[in-house]
Amino acid sequence: MNMRRHTPNPMLARVLLALSLAAPALSVQAASCPSEDFEIFAQAYVTQPKVRQAHTRLPLWLRQVALEKGKLVEHESNSKSPWDLLNTALKSPEIVTRLPHAVLLRDHDGETLRILAFERKGCWFLDRLEDWSLGALGEKSDAPLGERAYQRGNRYKELALKESSSTTVALLEAALASYLQGAREGSAKAAYAAAGLSLSGEAPRLDNSRIQSLLESAAPTIPEAGLTLANFYCDQGDYDTQRPCANPQASLNALLGAARLGLPDALAELGGAYAAGTIAPQDPKRALSCYQQASARGGEGLEPSIQRLRNQGVTADNTVPCL
Numbered sequence: 001m002n003m004r005r006h007t008p009n010p011m012l013a014r015v016l017l018a019l020s021l022a023a024p025a026l027s028v029q030a031a032s033c034p035s036e037d038f039e040i041f042a043q044a045y046v047t048q049p050k051v052r053q054a055h056t057r058l059p060l061w062l063r064q065v066a067l068e069k070g071k072l073v074e075h076e077s078n079s080k081s082p083w084d085l086l087n088t089a090l091k092s093p094e095i096v097t098r099l100p101h102a103v104l105l106r107d108h109d110g111e112t113l114r115i116l117a118f119e120r121k122g123c124w125f126l127d128r129l130e131d132w133s134l135g136a137l138g139e140k141s142d143a144p145l146g147e148r149a150y151q152r153g154n155r156y157k158e159l160a161l162k163e164s165s166s167t168t169v170a171l172l173e174a175a176l177a178s179y180l181q182g183a184r185e186g187s188a189k190a191a192y193a194a195a196g197l198s199l200s201g202e203a204p205r206l207d208n209s210r211i212q213s214l215l216e217s218a219a220p221t222i223p224e225a226g227l228t229l230a231n232f233y234c235d236q237g238d239y240d241t242q243r244p245c246a247n248p249q250a251s252l253n254a255l256l257g258a259a260r261l262g263l264p265d266a267l268a269e270l271g272g273a274y275a276a277g278t279i280a281p282q283d284p285k286r287a288l289s290c291y292q293q294a295s296a297r298g299g300e301g302l303e304p305s306i307q308r309l310r311n312q313g314v315t316a317d318n319t320v321p322c323l
Helices: 010-032 038-047 049-054 083-089 147-160 165-184 188-200 208-218 223-235 248-260 264-276 284-296 303-311
Strands: 056-068 071-079 095-099 102-106 113-121 123-131
Touching: 038 049, 038 095, 038 102, 038 113, 038 123, 049 056, 049 083, 071 147, 083 123, 102 165, 113 165, 147 165, 147 188, 165 188, 188 208, 188 223, 208 223, 223 248, 223 264, 248 264, 264 284, 264 303, 284 303
Parallel strands: 056 123
Antiparallel strands: 056 071, 095 102, 102 113, 113 123
């Protein structure tokens, strides 16, 4: 009996050969992904050089900021060999935060801020490195202690106004960290800026005792800080809840301090306190004197308050000054 001889199909043979060669490669690629869970993957990427080599898309998109002629300038470029930059970025960061699809690297003083942004295609791959670090771009070396950190905080805020939501949060956190460093170095401006940024809700909320301490350190030389402190003694930064002043005597003392520094708003608020008898005994004549002094120093919108007291029969009395 004659057996029919089957001639191999050359096309099918090539397909089978290709699949047999590709299967190990695909298996290795799948196995090389540390994890589909981004947090686990990010830990491996940060700590393992081999993972960085395998999961960095080249050329890597770079965003960096520079200070040129006193102005912040952003630069974008691509790098086929970004390893030195990556190693520098990952060198002993004090704080590592994992955001959705990104890793944030920064220090406690706001000098360093870098963002590693990832994209998922099968596994995670580094798609972009952003370096917003301003620590090396500080003010002149002869700047007063605390001034460099204060200016750095201002520049982070400037950058935050231009960026997307996720980057904005990181930049404002770096601004707060910079202001706090300036406050530790004795800068009243930095202390006031740190308290204000924290109270604004744009950056992490510091605890009340720390906010109070920052404002108290700034109030003797910055009248706006004294006014903020006066309100903080009353409401503890809880603006939405109507309640009696928590510490009226401390609030009055802070308000008097700001008024003595000549701040029109503080003089006007002091007039309101004397008119209403809230944090100080009611004293219409003293209230009128405060309103008039605030108006003389450039305060606006005070005429209705002055006229209201006059309609009540209150007249100016030089023997009852505001302060």
